Amino acid sequence: MAVNIDNLAQLLNATLDVKQHRKAENALKEEAKKPKYSLALLSIVSTDAQPPNTRLAAALAFKNFIRNSYVDEEGNYKLPLEEVTTIKQELVGLMISSPSTIQTQLGEAISLIADSDFWERWETLTQDLVSRLSPTDYKITNGVLEVAHSIYVRWRPLFQSNDLNREVLHVVGTFGEPFIQMLSVADQQIEANKDNSTALKGWLDTMSLLIKILYDLSCQDIPPVIETHLKSITLILHKYLSYTNPLFDGEEDEATPLETLKSDICDALQLLANKYDDDFGIYVQEFTNNVWNVLSSVGPQKRFDILASKALQFLTAVASVRRHAEIFNNEQVLATIVEKVILPNVALRESDIEMFEDEPIEFIRRDLEGSDTDSRRRAATDFLRKLLENFEMTVTQVVFKYINHYLTLGKTDWKAKDTAVYLFLAIAAKGAVTAAHGVKTVNSYVNVVDFFKEHIASDLVADASAEPISKVDAIKYLYNFRSQLNKAQWDGAIQPLIQNLASSNYVVYTYAAIAVERVLFMTDDQGQHILGRADIQPYAKDLLEHLFALVEKDSSPAKLQENEFLMRCIMRVLIVIKEGVLDCGIESILNHLIKITNVIKENPSNPRFYYYHFEAIGALVRFCSNSSQVDLLPHLWAPFSYILNEDVSEFVPYVFQIFAFLLELNPTSPIPGDFKVLIDGILAPGPWETRGNVPPLARFVSAIIPKAAAEIVAEKKLELILSIFQRLLSGKKTEQNAFDILEAVVGSFDAAVLDPYFGTIITLVFSKLQSSPTDSYKSRVARFFHLVSARTESGLGVDFFIKHAEAIQAKVFTPFYLTVILPTTGQFARPVDRKLGVISYTKILCESTAFSQLYVQKGWGFTCNHLLDLLKNPPKVAAGFGDEIVHEADVDDIGFGIGFTPLNTCKRGHRDDFADVVEVDKWVAEYMKAANVRHNGRILTIATERLTPEAKQFLAPYLQ
Template sequence: MAAASSNDDLDAIGRLLDASLDPRQNKAAELALRQHQQQPGYALALLRIVASDRFAQTTRLAGALGFKNAVRAGWVDSDGNHLMAPADVAAIKGELVGLMAAVPLPAVRAQLGEAVSIIADSDFWERWDTLVDDLVARLGQAQAAPQQVHGLLEVAHSIFSRWRPLMRSDALFTEINHVLDRFAAPLLALLHHADQRARGDAARGDAKALRDDLHTVDLVVQLLYDLSCQDLPPLFETNLPAIADLLLRYLAADDDDAIKAEATVLAADGDGGDDDDDSADPGALDNVRAAIFELLVLWETHFEEELKPLLKRFMEVSWALLARTGRQARHDTVVSRDLMFLSTVARVRSEAEIFNNESALGEVLDRVVLPNLTLRESDLELLEDEPVEFVRRDVDGSAAETRRRAATEFLRQLLHHFEQLVTTMALQRVNKLLSDYSAGGENAWMHKDVAVYLFSAVAARGVPTAQHGVTDVNPLVNPLEFFSRNVAVDLTDADANSVHPMLQVDAMRFLNSFRSRLGPADWNAALPLLVRRLASQDPVVYTYAAVAVERALHLTDPASGAPAVPRQLVTPHCGEMLGQLFALIRRDPAPEKMQQNEFLMRCVMRVLVVVKADVLAAAGNPVSLTAENLVAITDVIRHNPANPRFYYYHFEALGALIRFAAPPDPSKLEAALVEPLWNVLAAGVDEFVPYVLQLFAALLDAGPAGGGLGGGAGGYAERLVQAAMQPALWDAKGNVPALVRLLTSVVARGAGPLARAGQTEPLLGVFQKLVVSRAHEGLGFDLLEAMLLHFDVEAALAPYLPMVLQILFTKLDRQRTDAFVLRFVRLFHLWCARGEAKGLGTDKFVELSDGLQPGGDVFKGVYLQFVLKTTAERLVRPIDRKVAVLGLATTLADSRAFVDRYPKGWTLTCQSLLSLLINPPTVAATSDETIPDADVDDVSFGIGFTPLNTCRRPPADPFPEVADVKQWVGTYLRERDQVHGGRIAKFVQERLGDQERAALMAVMSG
């Protein structure tokens, strides 16, 4: 091994890993580890620390995390080339699988598994074609060692699970077939072997061995899912009856002696707790059953015909298991997945017919739906001890596998087929529950809680959407009437303390669910009630109030796009809402506590986005209030960024404040925000840097056009340019888009000062680094276009233009992508449209292009092969088509090369221009009204670069002065024809056919 090979090196890195876990030393330790990371062999050294029992478990875990991060940051570049030395790459691949099998710590294996998945993304299977054979060989050697088997199966799952969300393609199926040929048969053999061992373990009463073998079955079933996620493998289809028999045995409730024996042995050993323990984790048998139901949902959804002969047996066993499973929390995943399976089956009318009678449906409602809608002691404990987590499960779908959610989905599937019967029988139970609530008694509120939830379930057709809530209502019920009669009182009661918190939550949840059914008058009455709940002392109540307000403000009319809650209704409450929300967020000054509740910060963001510039006129100076609070929050949470959702919404709120409150007088916000944001950059808070760079760009954009650099906060733009040119910032991939966003804003604001400060060449160096990268080529064009638009070309850029074109033509020739060609053609048209007066123009492009090869005619081939073809076929954005029209018109009017050297090119250019003018591009004015939501549930959220939607720059029109493109072309060609002594009119007659001549003359005469 290279630089980090000796025991002394390992010990030194181990000490730094230990120090990184100490809050008093972690910053210095992380800095030192980054320096080690630049040395060859660092990732391999971490791997060997993980493998060595000389180090403490905490050190080995920190090493595994560091290894995963090192692989994520430095395994391959944007073009898929390895960044580590070939010897290190080979050594890591050679050691990683064996280490996953050997390491005894599940948390360490989890980190290594993520690293395997990252490596597999780029290398499997072509550059790691020995992996599957290695796994199979090791599995054969490790049959008697459950820990090794588990590690190897986890390696396989970390790789094959990547297929689940992918689109079908030939390359994907080639990879899957490579795996199936080697892995499918050994996997089925291992499943049967583990099943037989589990039976023997149960007979012997060996609980530890039984748990190990059940965990093996669990992992194998997860791999069956992975290998089936795109198509049912032929080997699985052939063996489906045998596989089904085995899976059915584990779902059996009381009719399988072996399962009863396993359950007895596990219970005696405390696996999963006893029936009175409502806090225990799922047991080994629960995990197996949950994995089986997940697999069955996949098979029933995608391979219905293959599963159909076995479906009746699976339904009978799943129903029996559902009826006999207790309400303990440890069974939640099994019950919810069981219900998901039944819901999947019930989507087919013929399969759902068994429930189409009062007797069967009554059993569904009374034995399945109502018990699983009723809150349990564990739910109430979560409500009290972790209220934010309770809301997440209820609102976000962060724990989609809840009993309530699964039971509701099952009921809705039946409602879809048998609407009259389901509605009638459900409403009977709703009325009975409301009657029980009115009768009073201990915990009477629970009856009403279930009643409201059940009514909501049957009142909605289909699944509510995140954007609009319930969009289709059951015509047999009236949700708003039910709300006014039974639910509204829980919000309007003057004494909120007399209403149980969950009933207040139910009322707000009801409004949230049916928000698209409410009009402005309804919101005029409801909004003050929700705002009042923000002052509640109960965390669940004020959190749900924030959720309900935020979702209401986000709602738009589908037809018009107008806000469902008009801005004028929100602005009077703006100051009060922001004050309450900030008081709640800052109640506990500890960093991890302050950022615990992302729903509050999301509501802050939404209020600012909705009221927009009205925030300046709202009572109570909300601009100052917001700026002070956001700055204070930033200063606290930067010491321990712990909740990516919270700080994402936090920076979106800052972006909204800048976007809507800064333009009238940017200096005020600059004075409030620049130094706190600069402190975040100076402190090197990695998670925050991309966000802060975007905010600085937005601050610069808010300044007056041509206002120069500096601003009212001590010339911060100059400091930003100096910081942005530091290589360390560019090393983090997530910083790159934000840095380019910042640099383009700086260039637009102060191209002259940048050129005088000698920044032209460094900026072009950044352009070169970006444009040669497949991942960042578009960003390179963004920076170059900004420089061409704002720099004085003759004074600052002219000496570098040949080099710029050399870089572009080299990539166009050797490594072009479709995206690169499109941006290259757009750049060409922009260059031409800027014209000779700006130091550019078509002839300058021709001259510099042909100068790249002495005696060559580089331009002609590029123009014919790429420019004309792409212009005709791929320019679809109105701005791109507009720039193309202006560039082509300028070429026709002014280029000497197209007069003397390319007469056919002049004709082809004219034809291309006329084809674009058949449907003249119209660039719509940009608006601040629509700000899309980030998908924080996306798996990539928080990894790498996350754009701030409030800081997005709308597509820039480089020629806003041209309003009517066709009219401009006609006027320009007429004027230039006079300047050139009638040359254009002459070519029209000589070089165009009758139809083209008539069309262009019509444009010129218009």
């Protein structure tokens, strides 16, 4: 059935409505299954009669469709070739002619297509772009250059490879000369239109895009066409760094195209200075003077912020090359730099104070998380630190004169003190300030603890009337230098820090939460918390109640989840106090978390907040699920089942992780009644179509199979489970999840149940072994084999495996065993896997008819030798769920909102199907002796005939 354009437009409009968006998005998923859905979206994008919001929603839906449905994991098209061809024919022209907001979305879609197709499956694209360049129409040209930049910018973070080099050469060969010509065209047009505001802005945008593409083309290696024209390119760069035009005077807040162009030039200069000193070194001195003049001429207005920071980043790049850095190596020069460049750019401006008061969460994110990479303060600090790296003593002496000056002024002027503290922070820290530990290495010419006592501590303990920014500076000081304080110093500092959570100022209490959380996160060299449960337990109850009150202050979904720092602190307190939460009013804490879930499930908008929120719930599950004080499932069932029923897609992966963990923590208890209603839903194809659902769903299915084994057989659901296994095994990214399910199946059902399906299972596993399997795949195959081989008490065992393998292809078992199982088992790293290998090998030697008859000549001896190798260092499997310390992932490493984010509080323990076997070598001895008696001495006889004297000697204690 074809897509109805009018209906599709209505659905796209509904996605923009908070009340309807969930249903509309689910309906769009159904539309996306219809033929030519992508072309219907492009049709809406291209129709001027459609409202702008509808066209934008269609462009966004098209981009997301391309991301998920254009190619599979192997790079094969998921769409008909005819549709792919039409998309490529239409997309570039459509983007060029679209408004800028739509251009952005279509540009990202082109970049996604280029990821899989450019250049060999879309080799006409570069020539197509070149043919569309216009020397007279900047609108068309800018559209073309936007497309080009959206593709070439992908090269910037990549490592060099032959394929990448070929792609860049292909582009430069076609695009290089036209690019050089367009630089000249844009230069002439800017001159010709210097009095025409609209055209001037358009051609300055053209020049900006050309400079961005100069960066793209040069990011891997400097192309010959740019090397040849480098002198003329530098003349253009010089010209526009110095270019002024009265048409742009008077702007205050927004950067004009002129500032944007100068910023892009500084970016390109930074690349050339960092990467191509041999070619570009002769121009560095001149550009340094030029950029210095730019910095000296820009005012404090916000429009110059990015330009100032980019200019400072170029100077930082110059200071990074030792021979160029020498131009700064003079006390007088350094004093001028501090006075003319550093101080104006680190001092608090009115715009900073306005943001502090009006947009506090944005102020915090920019300041703390490094999202202020283009801020003047950050760039000035980076430049100062680079100078410090080269000339530590001189820079420290020069800067300290200014610190002391501003500290004196700071006795009556808090802004001056803020500057002093900021300068101290900038020069005291050496190297990167890490998220885990703050400043790890300190400038040897300063004393951070003394400076704190003399100048900072009074602000930390000052009453509520103190200036909020001074409080923030004090808290941030502790936050940055947290690794420099010892345990005793932290015992004294933690309470004043916690007291700042009571501040009425949003930024102050948020910074306090950030600092408390990071201190609680810190561990010593043994991995133990610096401040552990005993240190925080006395404050924990009041601290948690206060944090929840701050989170819940505004109950609208958007505001409640705005401040992820508060939720992160709640999570950390729960992780550190572990079972101590039972003494903090567990019911109240649980009710707060459920209340928050019920609010944010209506409109999830802050991925970091809800990640920490579910980690906090995971901490309660981890530490309290076996307590008689609280039964977690009845509390969690209502909000979680709503999330699953309404398909709140952002939360579904978290819910299944927590549900799976609840099942795993109580392996011997029966399946909770509520969970039975989920089985049919999770065995349907729908939930598995969302990639982020696959790992937690596979884990949940694996956890529920052992508990619901009888129902699964009685209700004939095993085939559905095995069809999910088959589907997951076919994808590279999901094959590990497939084996999780397969191991649960093999560990839960006996031979009579598995017999009808086992041949198909082995066929699927073997067929994937034929096509250059990864080591991790072979490892899972070997583990699966050993699990089958070890479960002799269920009618399985190696003979069961051999029977089904040989039924598929005669004599296939021998090469499989020799080339996959034996070598892969020897490489097992995890004790639980090596233990399984030991049990499997032992049972093969003791119980297998095939190995005592068919493979007795060589196979028995090989197996025994591999068993003895494993027993040289008998594997010891730790009980429980791994580390006591929960290290949640660094948020900046997590692809929030993309796919699957694991909860570390719910980290799965190792799968140990033989938990009752504790001392492995002792078990082997007992098992072998009993089996030898049971088989009338057969094992000892074979060992005597088939083993070397050394092997016999090693085996003797296990048999005698």
